[in-house]
Amino acid sequence: MPRTIVHVDMDAxxxxxxxxxxxxxRGKPVIVGGRPGSRGVVSxxxxxxxxxxxxxxxxxxxxxxxxxxxxxxxxxxxxxxxxSRTLMKVLESFSPTIEPLSIDEAFLDASGTExxxxxxxxxxxxxxxxxxxxxxxxxxxxxxxxxxxxxxxxDLRKPxxxxxxxxxxxxxxxxxxxxxxxxxxxEATEERLQRLGIATIGQLARYPRDILIxxxxxAGEHLSDLANGIDERPVETExxxxxxxxxVTFDEDIADYERLEAVLFxxxxxxxxxxxxxxxxxxxxxxxxxxxxxxTVSRSRSQKxxxxxxxxxxxxxxxxxxxxxxxxxxxxxxxxxxxxxxxxGDEAQLSLFGDDELEKARAVDEVLDAIxxxxxxxxxxxxxxxxxxx
Numbered sequence: 001m002p003r004t005i006v007h008v009d010m011d012a013x014x015x016x017x018x019x020x021x022x023x024x025x026r027g028k029p030v031i032v033g034g035r036p037g038s039r040g041v042v043s044x045x046x047x048x049x050x051x052x053x054x055x056x057x058x059x060x061x062x063x064x065x066x067x068x069x070x071x072x073x074x075x076x077x078x079x080x081x082x083x084s085r086t087l088m089k090v091l092e093s094f095s096p097t098i099e100p101l102s103i104d105e106a107f108l109d110a111s112g113t114e115x116x117x118x119x120x121x122x123x124x125x126x127x128x129x130x131x132x133x134x135x136x137x138x139x140x141x142x143x144x145x146x147x148x149x150x151x152x153x154x155d156l157r158k159p160x161x162x163x164x165x166x167x168x169x170x171x172x173x174x175x176x177x178x179x180x181x182x183x184x185x186x187e188a189t190e191e192r193l194q195r196l197g198i199a200t201i202g203q204l205a206r207y208p209r210d211i212l213i214x215x216x217x218x219a220g221e222h223l224s225d226l227a228n229g230i231d232e233r234p235v236e237t238e239x240x241x242x243x244x245x246x247x248v249t250f251d252e253d254i255a256d257y258e259r260l261e262a263v264l265f266x267x268x269x270x271x272x273x274x275x276x277x278x279x280x281x282x283x284x285x286x287x288x289x290x291x292x293x294x295x296t297v298s299r300s301r302s303q304k305x306x307x308x309x310x311x312x313x314x315x316x317x318x319x320x321x322x323x324x325x326x327x328x329x330x331x332x333x334x335x336x337x338x339x340x341x342x343x344x345g346d347e348a349q350l351s352l353f354g355d356d357e358l359e360k361a362r363a364v365d366e367v368l369d370a371i372x373x374x375x376x377x378x379x380x381x382x383x384x385x386x387x388x389x390x
Contacts, residue, residue, distance in 0.1 A: 002167055004120055006108040007142045007150035008091060011159035013104035014044035014080055016137040018073045029070040036064040039249050043075050047159055083135060090134050094127055099235045107147055109235040124162045146231035152181060170229025175202030182226050201227050246270045247335025253292040255330040264321055265314045267336040272310035275338060281306035282338035287317040289324060290333035306342050
């Protein structure tokens, strides 16, 4: 049976919610994120602001320069999370096979639902209408035989778009699109493909597969499949958490690496606490550093066995941070991420000094977690987070 895959993507989600809740903002350029001068970035921009070149992740100061009349609104994650839960309930009324991709988009496998909702175009209109009725904001919908084509279709006529790609229509849709539209094609891959004379998806589809494999390995086969509209990935209803991270953007650039080390310790404790709260451990930890000139580097360290102990995370990332100290470059953002996650019961935690010390560390973690649960996160912390001037 041919598959019917739906991709639903909300239009400027955060900004649309602010315009919904504040009618005076409708039709005006709205930017959700940090205020100019706060070293914050744009989380979402209304389409009125995007017309001036404002984009997500852009520094707020630059966004204000591009759009001086923009109205800035702070991020209200609890409100957006509640809207996301409502959205997913709406989508579940059309299919139980749903794969959320983020807070404001999801895949649905609607194969075999024609007798309930009609052909794909009627299904798409029904989804859009119910989302609008329930949330009072618009969504763009793409429907196709696979995930790649459905996600691509939802982006073609934003905002408030509906595009249906039928069987056999992929070549005409893809032929003239730039290769950056393919999953996994970033700037570096694009440059390599262009050196082979490939600038469009159609050119990639017609390129000899064996030569692509010679240049890109297994990724070349995957790129060839996508260029030809082939994507067999299923809609996954249960997706395990793949990463957990936290970061901080400083109000002023910091070149004092002792101070950065203290921040790193606190971020490591935050990640460890969140891992324990979700009964998870991680094998790989990553330090993310963004310098004053927006150059960003990442350094990862893997452990033989998984952990959710803050001091261990901190120790594993101290070396890469120290390696960056020699550059003497000021830092504007510092982050810590945990990947290769597993459940707490899947394996024993890596010992720092031996079994006795490990048990002591676990006992301290349990005490700290109990106090945080009762009195709030940040009520108590390890001594390493304290500074002489605190």
